[in-house]
Each structure stands twice: as structure tokens, then as C-alpha cells.
Amino acid sequence: MSGGMGGLLSSGRGGSGRAAVDEPLWLEWLTLGGLLAFATWLLGARGVWHLLLTSDPTGLTLVILVVFVAATLWCGSRSRELQRQRRLMLAAARQARHGDPGDDGWAGAYWAALAASPRDSGAPLDLLLDQAQGPHHTAWWVNGIQLKLGLLGKVIGFSMLAIQIGQMQSFDAAQSQDLLRSLTSGLGVALLTTMVGLVGNILLGLQLTRLDRYADALVSDCQRLGLAIGASRQGD
Template sequence: MAISLTRFHRSHPGAGSGHVFQQWLIITGVLVFVLWVAQQYNVLTALIAGDSTRVSLIIGLIFCATWGYCGVRSAWLSLEAARFEAIAGDDNARLDLTDRSTLTVDGHVQPASAAAAYLAALLHFHGHREGRPPDTLVDLLGERLAGAHEMGWFVCGALIKLGLLGTVIGFIVMLATVNATQSFDVAAIQQLLVGMSQGMRVALYTTLVGLSTSMVLSLQYLLLDRAADRLQARIVTFAQSRHLG
């Protein structure tokens, strides 16, 4: 049963928009502002200088690289949403195949996209077989839209573990300082306190950086997963409205 484009948009809030990239830009702007304010109070300088193990710096570099990849994925999902809207923009448009994998809408070849590949697979199935299409097509669509996010969730967990590793290293530095103390005169006590404070800074700074970067990345990957799930649901619903799914 065909449905009008108006009803399609009403039943799928946010259809026709790829807001995930805009969300990434907003969060990036907020992060840059927070880091700028922190640097004005020399927080970043103190953090880098206080962590002699450079674990915090490693965590920061991994975060920046992964955050840039999140931007690429956000832009890709927004482009996928726009290409799907080009396909679903006219309820009366004719969907067809030029060959096994190339989708056309009213004779116009559509750019390669997850939606075009899924709809083309359904059209090919209906053209050569009878019955209900296999559920694996939906699984493949979901894998193409969100499968790459698994590595991001692994990085989120790895950042926490790196922070905990820095905590362990910091306590080892503290205990090594205590173990190296041979006497308890004033000079030795002062040296002991300096070594313990250095170890404590390493432990606290790495834990802080690991937890904060992991939480921010987890938020972004949650937004990416939700955007991918919504796009998948819209594509599958559109296919069902055309009696393809």
C-alpha cells in the first residue's frame, strides 16, 4: 500500500535530515571552547607537565584521532540520509534496476548508497523469486550503516583502561619512592613527599583524562548508532510501503 510523502515524514520524525553531522559540529565547538577556557587557567599545561609517563598525552592523541573519524562517519551518515531522501522523495516514482545492483528512480541512476543497495537487492529478489525476502538483507543494511561503530566502542573502553593503567603506574611510582627512602630525616621526608605527589598526579591525571574522553566519545557513538538505527528503520519502512520488504 502506497503512502504519501507527508504521512511518511509524519510517522518518521527527522526524516529528510541528517542532523548527526550538525550534532558532531556542535559538540566539537563546545569541546574546543572548554579546552580554550582550560588553557586560559593553565589546566592543560599543568596536566601535561604533571604526567611524566605521558599516558595522558597518548589518551588525548587517540581521542583526537577517533573524534576525527566520528566526524567522517557523521558526514557519511548525513550523506546516506540525503541520498535516501532523493529516492523516497516521490511516492509515484518508479523504482527499477539497470542491472543486478544499480537502482534507478524514474530512469535516473541513483548514486551508490546503503539505501540504494538494499532496495536494489529487494528488486532483484522479487524479479527472480517468489515469497518473502530473507531477513539477512536487513541485517546487511544494518551492518553497512553501523558496523564500523564497533571499533569506536572498543576505543571508548580502551581509553578507560589506559586511564586505569596510568593509575596503577602512579601508585607504583609512589611505592617506589617510599621503598627507596633510607632514612626519615627532614630532607628525606621532603624527597619522599615530592615523589609521592608526583605519583599521585600521574594516577589522578590519567584517570581524569581517560574517563572524560571515554564519556565524550561514548556520547558521540551513541548519537551515531541512533542515527544509523533511525535511517535503517526509515529505509525498511519505505521498502515495505512499496511492497518490497
Template structure:
């Protein structure tokens, strides 16, 4: 049909724009310093977790989009499952259980998104700890120790600022994906309920 997998194509378009912007920053040499300045490797952990969340979110978007197609065509899918169960027992309790089940399947995306920003904040704390523990005790009054002082500050602040930046950006990006997925699930539930209601 003409509008098959519309949710998935919207998700794809959103992320193509996001990765295109990231590519522009990469071509201008603004991505590599973020990874190189982080001696704690938390930026790598954040990036890996973000990509994992994106793959899982994309899979859920595709499945939700497929279910929407089935319901709109009047085929099988979640509609059949809901209709069969609601005929056998109390419709309202089945409806609530059905909604909880569908939302539970996407809650991991929200959890990963929250974890990204928390990892960024953890990197901030680690960066400040690195600054404080690597400053030599005699560096404040000794002009010869200024180089070590600047090195410790640069290293620690690089970890603190870049992990916070990457955590915040990836959190916003994955949150945008989660909101799109959540809207798709809400639309799926509404379509199933409308289709299952007796005319």
C-alpha cells in the same frame, strides 16, 4: 535542501561546545599542568587516541548524514543497495546482514572510547607503582629524606590522578559522540526500511 547534513551539524555543535569549554580551561591555566605532571606520557597517548577517535567519528557522522540525505530524497545510497539485495533473496536475512554491516562500521568508535578509560586506569596503576618504587627505604624514619619522599609521592600521584581524569573525560566525550553517531545509524536504517517497503 533545508535539513541536509543535520546530523553532521549537530555533531559539529556538540564538539564546538566541548572544545570551547576546553579552551576556557586552557586560558585559566588548567590544561598544561595535566600534561606536565605526567612523566609517563600516558596523557599524551590518551589525547592522541581521543583526537584520532574524534576524526574517525566525524568522518562516519558525515557519511551517515550524507546517506540520510540520499534516502530522504529517494536517490541512490544504501537504499539502492538494500533494495537490490532484498529482491534477490530472503528479505529478513538481508535486513539483519544490512544492520550488522552498518553497526560494524561504527563499532571502532566505541572501542576507542573504552580504550581511553582503560588507559586512564593503566596510568593510575603506573602512578602507584612509581610511588612505591621511588620511595627510599630509609625515608620513613629519616627527617633528611622527607624531600625525596614528598617528591616521589607528588610525581607518582600526579601520574595516577591526571591519567585517570583525562581518561574519564575523553571517554565521556567520545561516548557522547558515539551515541549521536549510533542514533544517526538507527535513523538511517529506519529510513531505508521505510523507503524500501512496498506501498
């Protein structure tokens, strides 16, 4: 038993060695969070935030920013939890070399469920997948909301532009400056909300993609170690 489990935990390469790699997901998110915080400060110092918020009378830009900040903080909390579960999995696998791996964490509960030989053999894996990947589906939906709010701002902005053009009764060259100022307000809403929604969608999508890949690797390693534990028990 100790030989097979030791190979899985000590090897750093190959198909069976990936379980021993403790990727610093939480540190990666902290690095990204620091970069975003610096970018936020820099844009604020340049007056970009004031320009964005004052140029959008609909308030959609502020809503998109709030959604992005809340979702990014959730990604940080989720990355910390996924890394904690991976460390619990590795600790339980080391305990399995000397006996019972225990049922701490998602991996321990998954292995304990497999050892109990449930009537539905796929139920333990379904529960593990729901714990590791289930919350990400809602996060992806929230990510899509940013893009939809940006498109909504575009529709509202062009609607404002169309209404202003429709209210024009005559074109006076002497009033062209005031006319252009009123027309560009609707165009500004359309472009700004779309830009903010797209940028937020891209940045949050990068975080969620990383979380998905980490969760996939966690589930795969749980299954791989579970098979090794089962084979070792049968060998004993």
C-alpha cells in the same frame, strides 16, 4: 503508490512519519566540536594542558588526548556520512513515487536487493546493518581504550609510589618536603591519567551513542520505506 509513499514522506509525526525527519546530525557534531575547541583554548589559556603534560612523565595523558581527538574527528566524518545517506534515502523514496527509486546510497542498494528476491532473504538487511552500524563497534573499542589507558596510568602511578616508599631507609623530618614531593609525583600520575581517561571516555561515549541512535533510526526507516515500496508495487 504515490499515496502511501507520500504519507510516509510528508507526515512529521507518528510511527510512519519518522522517515521524513532529516535530523541535523552533522550540525550537532559541529556544535559539539565548537564547544570542545573553546574548552581546549580556555584550558590552554589557564595553563591546564601544560600542567597535565608536564606532571605525567609516562606520556599516557598525551596518548589519551591524541586518541580522543582522532576519535572525535572520526565521529564528525561519520555523522556527515550518516546524514548524507539519510538524504539519499529520502530522495530515493521520492523517486519511488514516480517509478524506480534507483540504487543510490545504502537505502537504494537495500531496496534493489529486496526487489531482486535473493535466496537469503536476510542478506540485504545484514548488509545494511553492517554499513550503518558496523564501524561503530570499532569506535566503541577505541573508546574503551581511553579508560584502559587511564587505569594503566593509575597502576603505574601507584607502582611508582610504592617503589619510592620502599626505597625509604629512614624518615628525617628535615627532608620531609623533598620526600613528599617525590611521593606525590607517582600519585599525580595515577590521578591525572585516570581523570583524563574518564573524561575522554564520557565525551566520546556521548558522541558514539548519538551515532548509534541515528544509525538505528536510519535502518528502521529504510525498512519501513522498503515495505511501503514493496506494497505499492504489488498494488500496481
